[in-house]
Structures are given as structure tokens and as C-alpha cells.
Amino acid sequence: MALKIVNALLAIIGGIGGAMLIFWILNKLSESLKGRWEDRVKPWMFAGPAILAIAVFLIYPAITTLQYSFANDQTTSYVGFQNYIDLFSDPTFRTALFNNVLWIILVPVITVGFGLLVAILTDRLRPRGEKLTKTIIFLPMAISMVGAATIWSTIFSFQPAGSPQTGLLNAALGIFGKDPVSWYQTSTLRLNSLLLMVILIWTQVGYSMVLLSSAIKAVPEDTVEAGRIDGAGERRIFTSIIVPQIWGTMVTVFITVLIGVMKVFDIVYVVTNGGFNTDVIGRRFYDELFTFRNNGYAASIVVILMIAIIPVLIYQVRHFRAEELAR
């Protein structure tokens, strides 16, 4: 263990020190240049490593992935659209895709709605109560999906009828003399997928609440006051004055959660590993890439994901441009 800790320290220091050294050398190199050349080269010395990292770890692999998606499992020859045809004619993949759509429809909306509710309610508490409530609701955000899945086993865990139940839900059923239910294996009405969504929502509501709460607090008081003078009721003030002003934030939260949900992987992988009709494309991607070593399928799943994300990307860039102009 001691050796392990020493090695760990060396690795940390070496990694960080190495990065600092690179910048020092880059700067020395550009300073050795004279006059205008120094001014021309220096920006690239400063921004270069970041651009390089993005090029090597995002742009180049994205292009390669597109290429792989038209090739066979080991990328030795091109197969045209065969991977896509295979995927879409595979019922298990269609199930995963269907589940993803379900996640996309339900999770972002519920997260925004719930976050808005908590934001409004906590706004009426005294500062100390507000802070405590927010901290509690927000805390799960710091917990990994693996951790969250473990935590929720205290609620959803199942033992065969007759043995003591260690999950709260099944113990409650026992009190009413009902047989225990294997929650994660029950795919009627996609119940198990919905329970997995509950876990994800549990970790995300805090994020939604914090953003919406700060947006609500930033609504100018006089706009609310004006509504009140004009005789609007509390509900009318909320829907016609507050909501329009926090709409931008609601969209932001929605999109952020949406992106997270589109590529959801951890929670499904840890709890059911995609079994019992709970599969999603993020987990299927992992299986194709790592378990079956099928680069072609894995790449085409990513390309499908990318295509789905393009509208969000366009929105993002437009939004950024608009904001730069407003600056």
C-alpha cells in the first residue's frame, strides 16, 4: 500500500509537472523568435495545446467513427450501409431505440417540472430553511450513477417470496400480504425502465432547481408588481409574467438534461445491463464496442446519436452567436 501511494504521488506530480513544462518550453521557443514572428506564433503556442487536444480527442475520432460506421467489425473493408441496415432490422436494437425515445420524452420534462416546483416552493422559505432544503435536493448530483444505483437498492431490492425483504417497497407490500415484486425484472408498461428513470431524475432535479431558482430570483420585482396592480392573480402572474422571463433557463435545463439522457449508459448498465427490455443505445454501444468488439456496429450507433444531436448543436451555436452580438 505504501508503495502504491508513493507511485500515485509520482504519477500525479509527473502528469501535472509535465504539462507545465510543456508550456514553459513553448513560451521560451516563441520568445526566441524576433519581432513580428513572436506575435504571430505566440497565440498558437498558447492556444495550440488545447486545439490539439480537441482535434485529437474529438474531431479526428468523430470523423474516423463516421468512416468506421461504413466498415465491417474489424474495419478491414467497407460494407456500405450494411451496419445501419443490420441495426435497424434487429428487434433488440429497436427496443433500445424505443426505450431511448421514452427516456427522452419523460426525463427532461419531469426534471424541469419538478425542479421548477421545488424552486418555487423553497423561494417561500426563510433563508436557512431554503438553503437546507436546496442542499438536500441538490446532494444526489454529486453521486455517481453507480453509487445512486446502489443507494436505490435499499428501496427496490427483491428477495423471493418467503425470505425477508430488504427493499423498502417489497417490505411494504409484505405488510399488505402481497407477494414481493421483482421490480427491475417487470417490464409491463416499461415499469423497470421507469424506475431507472426515477434514479436518474433523483440525481438531476437539484440541478434543475438551482438554475430555475436563480432565474426566478432574477425576475425584476416591478414586472410582478405591475401585474399585481393590473389585478392579475398569483397564478396569472406566474404563467404570464414569471414563466416568460425564465423561459430561456427552462430551455437550457431541458437541453442539458436531454443531452445527458440521449447517451444514458451507467444506470442501465449497472442495474439491469440492458436486460428485461430496459436496453438503451448508450449501453448497446458499450456492448458492441467492448464485449463483441464490433467496431462497425458501435460506430454506427454513435453516428445515429450524433445525427440526433445535430439540432441541439445548431441551437447551441446560434444561441452563442446571438449572445456575442448582445455583449
Next chain:
Amino acid sequence: MTANIQLGVGGPEGLADDTKPSQVLKQSKNGTGAGSAGWAVRIVLGILCTLWMIPVLGLFVNSFRPRDQQLGSGWWSVINNPLDLTKWTLSNYKNVILTQDGGVNMGSAFINSLVVALPATVIPILVACFAAYAFTFMQWRGRDIVFVVIVGLLVIPNQVALVPLLKLYGQLGINQTFLAVWLAHIGFGMPLAVYIFRNYMSTLPMALIESAKIDGASHFTTFWRLIIPMSTPAIASFAIFQFLWVWNDLLVALLFLGRGDNTVVTVALQGLQGQTGQGRELIPSAAFVAIIIPIIVFLSLQRFFIRGMTSGAVKG
């Protein structure tokens, strides 16, 4: 994302996180004022908070119960006899941290997580700060276009990189090494880091940088002496984000570090989940070893975390 960017990390509004009394005390928009909550609101929030924390409490209780207790009854049954010391134990934690023989050793996984997360947090910050400086204070051809590309890349999921990277790392022979995960996280965290730092730096007073230049300071000196110290809030926000993100990551660790000697807490905990026989009683304590650092970081630095979020921190 970007909708809140006017409120950015550096914005004068400073973001209405709940630590700002002036904003908390401000009259509520429902016209009823802070502290005006009726009993209905209090009850609803009370129930919600209880629901939110019950699962965590359950796992926490279980992590101190011996095997026969954990498997023989629900965690809530400790209420019957909370002071019966035979029903409590610390051995789960001892076993899960110190096990040497083949089993999952969370102690070593914990150290590995630190080895992965610290450089994967500090290096992107260093690289991105330099880049943000160039994007904000230097004039160069292509600057704006490159930055728009970075903004677009914010929403791109990491999965795009994984297929080729796994192959590339295999060819380079660096699979299962810390270097492999560091590099991946540096790349994946870079767009967000550059974006946050550049937005922050563009709110710093330009005159200050100009006067440093007139005094003969080089860009390198201005960067270290002036910009980095002034950018601490943005750096802190991003650092917490990136640290939590890397610490909690499962996919990248699973692909590039696997389950060998270099395994991290998330992968180790996930490996334990499959346990049905011996070792099952260790899952709750292992989970707390895995989540304790994020929770401490989160509770102690919540303010910065919230600032980061409201400044448009989204990661594809």
C-alpha cells in the same frame, strides 16, 4: 448551456446562489415573501426532503450492519433496537478498504481514482487557461471561427471518440494505463474548460492588461501574475465540475482502465454489484467509499459548484 451566460461566472450579478442573503431575502415572486411559506408548503417540502434522503440513509445504515443482519432484515429494522451493539459493525469498512486477496479492494481503487482525477482536473485547466488567454487577449487569424467550433463541440457526446481511441490506444500499447484516461479526459473536458474560461476572462477589465503591456510585461508574465489570480472563481467552478465528472465516470474508466490493478472506485463498485454470495455485505460500505469524496467536495464547495452550473456548464 449558454442561456444564462450573461449571468456568467464573472458576471456582476454573481449568480443568485443561495448563499447570497440579499437575494434570498428578496421578496418572493409569488407575492408572499421569503419566510411566508404556509404549513402546506412546509409539509410538501418536508416530505420531499425525506423521500430524497431515505435511500441514502438506508444504505448508510446498512453499511454498518454485519452480513447476517443485512441479509436477514431491512435496514429500517434497526429502529427496533438501535443501541444493540451486536447489530453494528465496522468490519465491512475494514474489509472493503484493506482486502488484499483477489477481492475488490476499494482502498486501492480509491487511490487510483485520485491518481486519475487530480491530473485529469489540473491539466485541462492549465491547457484551457492558456487557450482562453489567447482567445481573449490576443489577435490572430481564425480565432473566432475556432471558438465557434469549440462551442459546437460542447454538446458532442464523448462516445464519438471511443471507438477510434480504443483502437489507437491498443496500437500505442497504453490501454489500461493512467496516461490513457488522463489524455481522454483532457480532450473531453477541453471544450467546456476553454468556453468557461474565455467567457470569464472577457469580463476582466481590458485596461488592466493594456497597462501591464505598457509596463513591459510579457504575455507569459501577464498570464501568471494577473490573469490566473483574477480567474480563480472560474477555475474553482470548472475544477469542481471536472473533478466530480472524472471521479464519477464509469464508461471511460471501464474502457481504458478496466478491472485490473489500476481500477477506479466506480468500476470496482460496479464489479461488486454482481456479487450474490460472499462479499455482498460489502456493497453498502464500498458505495460510501466511492461517494464520500464527491460529497465532501460538493458540500464544502457548493457555492462554486452552483456558480459553475449557472455559468453555462454543460458537457456533452
